[in-house]
Structures are given as C-alpha cells and as structure tokens.
Amino acid sequence: MASTLPLMPKATAVWLIDNTALTFDQIAGFCGLHPLEVNGIADGDVAAGVRGIDPITQHQLTREEIAKAENNPAYKMALLKPKTLVAERKKGPRYTPVSKRQNRPDAILWLVRNHPEISDAQIGRLLGTTKTTITAVRDRTHWNSNNLEAQDPIGLGLCSQIDLDMAVKKGAAKRAKMGLDQPVAEEGDTLRPAEETVRPTNDADVFADTPAAPTEADKPAVDPTKVFANFSEND
Numbered sequence: 001m002a003s004t005l006p007l008m009p010k011a012t013a014v015w016l017i018d019n020t021a022l023t024f025d026q027i028a029g030f031c032g033l034h035p036l037e038v039n040g041i042a043d044g045d046v047a048a049g050v051r052g053i054d055p056i057t058q059h060q061l062t063r064e065e066i067a068k069a070e071n072n073p074a075y076k077m078a079l080l081k082p083k084t085l086v087a088e089r090k091k092g093p094r095y096t097p098v099s100k101r102q103n104r105p106d107a108i109l110w111l112v113r114n115h116p117e118i119s120d121a122q123i124g125r126l127l128g129t130t131k132t133t134i135t136a137v138r139d140r141t142h143w144n145s146n147n148l149e150a151q152d153p154i155g156l157g158l159c160s161q162i163d164l165d166m167a168v169k170k171g172a173a174k175r176a177k178m179g180l181d182q183p184v185a186e187e188g189d190t191l192r193p194a195e196e197t198v199r200p201t202n203d204a205d206v207f208a209d210t211p212a213a214p215t216e217a218d219k220p221a222v223d224p225t226k227v228f229a230n231f232s233e234n235d
Contacts, residue, residue, distance in 0.1 A: 004079055005032040006060045008053050010041065015052030017042050021070045022077075030061075030077045104129050105144060107153035108137040114150075117171035126159050126167050 006012040009031040016027045017038070024038040031038070040046030055061040060080055069075045104127050111123050112134075118126075120134045136142040153159045 006030070006053075006055055006079060007058070009033055010047045011050050011053040012055050012058075012060070013038055013041055014047060014050050015054055018052055019054075020066055022066070023073050026069050026073065026075070026077065030079070103151065103156045104158065105133065105137050105142055105148050106151040107156055107158050108134055109148050110150035110152055112138050115168055115171070117175050118167050119171060119174075122167045122171055126163060127153060128158075 010033070013027050013031045013033060016022055016030070024035045024042070027033070028035045028038045037046055041050075056063060056066075061077060062080065065077050065080075069077050107127055108123060108129065111118055111126075120131050120138075123129070123134050124131055133142070137145070137148065142148065154161055154164060
C-alpha cells in the first residue's frame, strides 16, 4: 500500500515554509502535521537544525501543484504516485548467504536427529533449503552423506534461537493434535495391578495364605519295635 505522506515530513515542511507561499494549513495537510507544529517550525521552535528537503526533486510534488495551492488557499496538494512500484516481498524460503549454504546439510542432519517434531516444510523455511535436499539428507542419499556432521543451525548462523523455538513449538503442537506423540505400551512383562501389590491392613490377611503348623495328630506315628530293631542290628 503506497504512502500518502512524504518520506520526511518535517524536512519537507521546512523546505515548503522557506520556498513557497503556502499556508500553514496546506503544508500541515500535505506533510501530515498539525498546523501548530508547522507554525512552530516556522518560528524555529520545532525541528531546529533540520535541513529542508525539496519535494520536487524527490518526485513528491510538481511546481504546477504548488502553484495551484498558492493561488487557492483552500486547495489541498496531493502526493505524486511513484513511477516505480516496489513489489512487496512474498513469504518464501529464507535467504541464506552463499558462504553459509554449504553448511545447510549439516544443519538439516542436526534438526532431523534432534527435533523429529519439525516437519520438512518447516525445516525448508527455517534454513532456506529445498525438500529434495532434506529428503536426501534424511534418507542418507545425499551426495556428501559420508562427510556430513550434525551441527546446530544457530551456531552456523542459519537461523535464530527464536525461530527455532517457534518451529519446535509449532511442530510439537501439530503432532500432539494429530495424536502422534501418544505413548505406546511395549509387549512383555507389565506391572501388576495395585490391588495385588498393596500390603494387607490386618494380621488376618497377612497370614491368610500361610500354611498352618502341623499338629500332633498330623505327625506320623512311630513304631517302637522298628526303632529297637534298628538298634539291635547296629549292635
């Protein structure tokens, strides 16, 4: 969206005050200032030491526009439209300096190992790389896979700590929403239920499963003749 005010309003106002017969209201309206502020500039109380900027050479006004305003105190000047429109930068992969591009595979490997919650699309935006390169590093099919060393992208200067934290937080939230981080029970032995491991609260329960001591009736009978027979044989 194009601006409706000059680039340096006060400096432009200084020039208009010194070089035209425009009213303070006209200058204030064109520069986006209050009439009292323009009056202060004229008196030297505001913007003291500010050097005036010619809006004509800056292609913000024409002499004809100024002349119309000087002949009609009610006329409001309009800022000229720029001849060249600068397109707004669209969101896309982060730009990476040429000197640091060779380090991107190392940074990709570090992210793949340490932050599996970050998607390939996020890695691409974070490091300014392509999905093809990320897939090659992940699958160990990159042409330089044997020489890659996982390195922190922050230390390499490829991204900031804030950007990495935001990517991790966003990736973790997405995985949690999709239910990808739910713990999976492993097969094999498991802990016994609490009711089987809690200690009983009374002595009756403690000795409930303990076998009773044998009584006299349960003991086998001893035959005296066999006992003395054994002694006789030993003699």
